[in-house]
Amino acid sequence: MATTSQSAVLRPPTTKKRAGWLGSQRDFQSTVTFTLMALPGVIMLLVFAYLPMIGLVIAFKNYKFEQGMLGSAWVGLDNFRFLFGTDQAWRITRNTLLMNSLFITTGTIVSLGIALLMNEIYTSAMSKFYQTMLFFPHFISWVIVSYFVFGFLGGEGGLVNKMLISLSLEPIAWYRSPQYWPAVLTAANLWNGMGFGSIVYLAGILGIDPTYFEAAKIDGASKWQQIRYITLPLLLPLVIILVLLGIGRIFNADFGLFYFVPRNNPQLYSTTDVIDTFVYRSLVQLGDIGMAAAAGFYQSVVGFLLVVLANWTVRRVNSDYSLF
Amino acid sequence: MTTITSSSTVVRSYRSRRFSWGKLFVHLTLGLIGLACVIPMLLVISVSLSEEKQLALRGYSLLPVGFSTFAYTYILRQPGQILQAYGVTLGVTIAGTLAGLLLCSLLGYALSRKDYRFRGVLSFYVFFTLLFNGGVVPFYVLMTRYLGLKDNILALILPYLVTSWYVLILRTSFSQLPSELLDAARIDGAGEWRIFFQMVLPLSKPVLATIGLFFILRFWNDWFLALLFINVPQLYPLQYLLYVLMANINFLASNPQTTGVPIPTQSARMAMAVLAFGPALFSFLLLQKYFVRGITIGGLKG
Numbered sequence: 001m002a003t004t005s006q007s008a009v010l011r012p013p014t015t016k017k018r019a020g021w022l023g024s025q026r027d028f029q030s031t032v033t034f035t036l037m038a039l040p041g042v043i044m045l046l047v048f049a050y051l052p053m054i055g056l057v058i059a060f061k062n063y064k065f066e067q068g069m070l071g072s073a074w075v076g077l078d079n080f081r082f083l084f085g086t087d088q089a090w091r092i093t094r095n096t097l098l099m100n101s102l103f104i105t106t107g108t109i110v111s112l113g114i115a116l117l118m119n120e121i122y123t124s125a126m127s128k129f130y131q132t133m134l135f136f137p138h139f140i141s142w143v144i145v146s147y148f149v150f151g152f153l154g155g156e157g158g159l160v161n162k163m164l165i166s167l168s169l170e171p172i173a174w175y176r177s178p179q180y181w182p183a184v185l186t187a188a189n190l191w192n193g194m195g196f197g198s199i200v201y202l203a204g205i206l207g208i209d210p211t212y213f214e215a216a217k218i219d220g221a222s223k224w225q226q227i228r229y230i231t232l233p234l235l236l237p238l239v240i241i242l243v244l245l246g247i248g249r250i251f252n253a254d255f256g257l258f259y260f261v262p263r264n265n266p267q268l269y270s271t272t273d274v275i276d277t278f279v280y281r282s283l284v285q286l287g288d289i290g291m292a293a294a295a296g297f298y299q300s301v302v303g304f305l306l307v308v309l310a311n312w313t314v315r316r317v318n319s320d321y322s323l324f
Numbered sequence: 325m326t327t328i329t330s331s332s333t334v335v336r337s338y339r340s341r342r343f344s345w346g347k348l349f350v351h352l353t354l355g356l357i358g359l360a361c362v363i364p365m366l367l368v369i370s371v372s373l374s375e376e377k378q379l380a381l382r383g384y385s386l387l388p389v390g391f392s393t394f395a396y397t398y399i400l401r402q403p404g405q406i407l408q409a410y411g412v413t414l415g416v417t418i419a420g421t422l423a424g425l426l427l428c429s430l431l432g433y434a435l436s437r438k439d440y441r442f443r444g445v446l447s448f449y450v451f452f453t454l455l456f457n458g459g460v461v462p463f464y465v466l467m468t469r470y471l472g473l474k475d476n477i478l479a480l481i482l483p484y485l486v487t488s489w490y491v492l493i494l495r496t497s498f499s500q501l502p503s504e505l506l507d508a509a510r511i512d513g514a515g516e517w518r519i520f521f522q523m524v525l526p527l528s529k530p531v532l533a534t535i536g537l538f539f540i541l542r543f544w545n546d547w548f549l550a551l552l553f554i555n556v557p558q559l560y561p562l563q564y565l566l567y568v569l570m571a572n573i574n575f576l577a578s579n580p581q582t583t584g585v586p587i588p589t590q591s592a593r594m595a596m597a598v599l600a601f602g603p604a605l606f607s608f609l610l611l612q613k614y615f616v617r618g619i620t621i622g623g624l625k626g
Contacts, residue, residue, distance in 0.1 A: 031441045033516040034434040038446055041431030044486040047471075048463070049453040055462025068469060069462075114357065120350045132612060133358030136365070139608040140601055141545035143563045146570060147597040148364035151371060151384055159367060162383045191361065199616060223346060255548070260567065279460055284552065289461065296459035304456045324451065 059297035063289045079294035088278065092295070096253050096274040102182060103189045104246040108239060110190055111197030116227060118198060119205045134195035142256030145188060149261050153184070178271040181262060185272065188261050189254070197242075204238045205231055237318050244317070248310030251303040255280065275299045365601070372396070372595035376588040395591035399599070405557065405565065406599065412477065413562040417543040420481045424539045425532060427486050432494030433520055447495070453488045464552055479553040480561060484542060490535050497531040498524060534614045537607075544604055562600050569596050 059079055061072040083089050114134065121127050137145075152159045153174035161171035174180060212230050221229070253274035262272040264281075275295055282292035315322035367386055371379065375390035382389050399406060434440055435447050463483075473479040501524065509519050525532065550564035560568065570593065608615075 027439075027441075030439065030516060034437055034440040035442065037430040037516070037520070038434035038442075041427045041486045041491065042446065042449065044427060044482070045450065045453060045488070047466075048483050048486070049457065049488075051466055052458025052462035053456065054458070055465055056458050058462055058465060063465070065469060069465060114354070117350050117354055121347060121354070124351075126351060126354075130354045130358045131616075132609070133361045134354075135612065135615070136605070136608060137361050138615075139541060139545075139604055140365075141547065141563050141604075143547050143567045143570070144597050144601050145364075147368055147566070147594065150570070151364065151367045151594070154384070159384050159386075162385070191364075194357075195361065260547075260570075263570065276460075280551075283461055283464055289465075293461040296461040300457060300459045307455050324455075 056293075056297050056300060058289065059293040061290075061293075063293065075290075079290040080298075083291055083294040083298070088273075089295070089298075091270065092273055092275045092278045095271060096276075097250060099182065099185060099258075099274065100246075100250040100253065102186050103193075104243060104250070106186055106190055107193055107197055107246075108243055110194050112201050112235075112239065114194060114198035115201035115205055116231065118202050119231075120223070122202070122206075131195070131199070134198060136195070137192045138196050140192070142254075142260045145192065145257075146260040146263060149184065149188060150263075175263065175265055176267050178268045181268055181271045185257060185261060189257060192257075200242070201235065201238070204235050208234050240317055241314050244310045244314045248307040249303070251299055251306055252276065365605075368594045368597050372591050372598050374591055376591050379590045392591070395588045395595035398588055398592055399595055405560075406596070408558060409560050409562045409565040412480070412559055413544060416477065416480045416546075416561060417540055420484060420543045421536055421539040423481070424485045424487070424490075425536055428490045428535065429494050429498075429525065429528075429532065430520070431486065432491045433498050433524055435491070435495040436498035438499075450488045450491050460552070467553060474553050475556050475559060476553070477559055480546070480549050480559075481543075483549060484539075484546070487538075487542075490538060494528075494531060494535060497528060501527055530614075530617070533611075534617055537611050537614050540607065541604070544607075566596055566600050569593060 055069060058069060058072075060074060060076060061069075062075045062078070063069070063072045067073075118127060118130070140148075150158070153161075158174070160174075164171050172180065174184070208231065212234075213226055216226050216230060253276045255276040258272055258274045258277050259280065262268045264277070265272075275298075279292045279295050279299070282288045282295065311322050311324060363386070367384060370386055370388045371384050372395050373388040373391055373393065374385075375388075375392040376394070378390035431446075431450070435443055435450070437443065467479060467483075468474045473482070505527075506519055506523060509523055514522070545563060546561065547563035547567055550559075550561050551567070554560060554564065
């Protein structure tokens with residue numbers, strides 16, 4: 001305590017307002033220095049984050065490479081009319097929303113379940129080992145996951161079909177059967193994310209005051225009762241917040257998962273094509289920049305509104321957890 | 325997480341030694357889930373070590389069918405393309421991580437200083453990019469038409485250098501450094517740059533390690549920028565090469581020295597995957613604890 005008050009006295013006048021000519025000179029100098037420090041980062045963000053925001057106007061133009069962003073002709077809402085005139089707009093919106101809802105639901109339940117189990121044995125030597133295994137998929141890129149999935153479902157020798165045959169069931173042509181892909185993608189997403197999710201929830205559980213559990217034990221509460229009446233209710237705000245933040249991002253699909261794992265297979269588009277894959281395909285493979293820009297604009301704007309709405313809701317639940 | 329456990333271990337270890345059916349159930353369930361997490365990797369390794377003929381006959385299996393390392397010798401016989409991809413990925417990862425750490429911590433430090441006049445404005449400037457972004461199309465047009473970065477190695481580095489999320493984590497961490505220390509240095513006549521490089525950075529090693537790991541993984545595992553901007557094989561990063569090989573394993577055989585030898589299609593493909601995730605797996609085992617810590621500090625308010 002003594003040291004802090006002493007240093008407050010000794011603190012140079014930079015923190016004081018109106019500290020005279022010398023002080024303001026110092027202020028000016030430090031402002032210049034800090035601005036110089038911030039400048040490279042600020043410029044990078046300007047170029048790679050803010051310029052693309054301005055570039056959203058492409059959605060209202062007939063973009064031609066030679067004419068550039070400003071030179072291309074305005075076409076009003078033509079790109080949007082074109083996009084929403086096809087049934088693709090509905091398909092990609094539905095797939096994005098449905099798949100993300102599936103991901104949020106399954107991810108929350110499974111991560112929470114694992115965290116509860118982890119908490120029961122977190123003093124045992126094995127718990128670190130389980131954590132490492134569960135966390136491993138998070139470090140693997142979707143390209144490699146697509147190899148993994150192919151090993152299970154792939155054409156000639158996939159493990160799952162081998163098992164089906166050994167059970168004398170019909171093998172399934174996975175990469176030609178869109179109806180199975182919501183389940184496959186959900187499994188892949190769970191596989192990738194549950195280690196991460198369970199660590200977040202486990203940290204939440206470990207943050208609960210242990211005296212609650214001790215008191216409950218003295219009163220003779222069983223493990224299940226402790227979970228039901230202490231852990232889950234106290235964890236609920238965190239769960240709600242993570243779910244709401246998930247909903248805020250529900251309009252943005254994980255491009256790598258939806259592009260690589262189904263191997264960009266047109267036969268599977270009816271269930272695997274999402275806004276992000278559609279935008280990429282229109283842009284790079286079909287060269288239809290107008291269509292891509294319209295879909296991208298649609299995603300940016302709706303996504304932004306959802307984030308703001310979700311955050312507003314989170315703030316009403318518990319302002320400590322809101323983003324802003 | 326370790327700090328939390330160690331304090332209570334002494335008390336609980338005695339009790340947890342006792343056998344209970346409930347504990348057994350928990351261990352079994354977690355063991356099975358953990359196994360499910362690593363089995364795909366084991367399958368891929370097993371296929372890569374299988375004999376191609378046996379694979380065609382008997383399909384994939386968790387243990388190699390007819391053990392053979394031919395897929396690896398086949399790939400490594402003409403390692404040019406793979407080495408090149410490794411080189412690109414390694415160079416991008418090292419350059420990107422170092423430059424990214426420098427830019428993000430400089431910006432984060434300026435924002436962490438309460439006596440910096442533009443602190444509020446710039447914090448919002450950084451934060452807003454988390455909420456709203458222009459999406460892929462304008463980004464693509466900007467990079468190709470205006471910055472001319474198509475088929476340029478900088479296209480694999482620059483876009484990720486300043487990541488708002490990392491800047492905000494660093495800002496929070498820097499603002500928790502004891503201000504007495506920095507004030508003392510200032511009184512001793514150290515300039516802001518010197519304070520930053522000689523005090524702030526050395527004192528922030530843990531958070532720098534965490535963010536550094538985030539950067540390493542991001543650059544090592546990236547395929548997205550290559551997918552958008554790279555068309556020449558000389559600049560393929562590892563993950564993108566892997567993606568190309570998934571679609572077309574014959575890409576490997578396009579060099580004259582290997583023509584004539586039948587390609588071990590299935591096992592070579594999987595061997596490539598093993599060569600690509602091997603180093604990532606290794607760094608994961610080494611640096612896992614920093615990542616866990618990153619998750620917990622990632623929860624701080626922006």
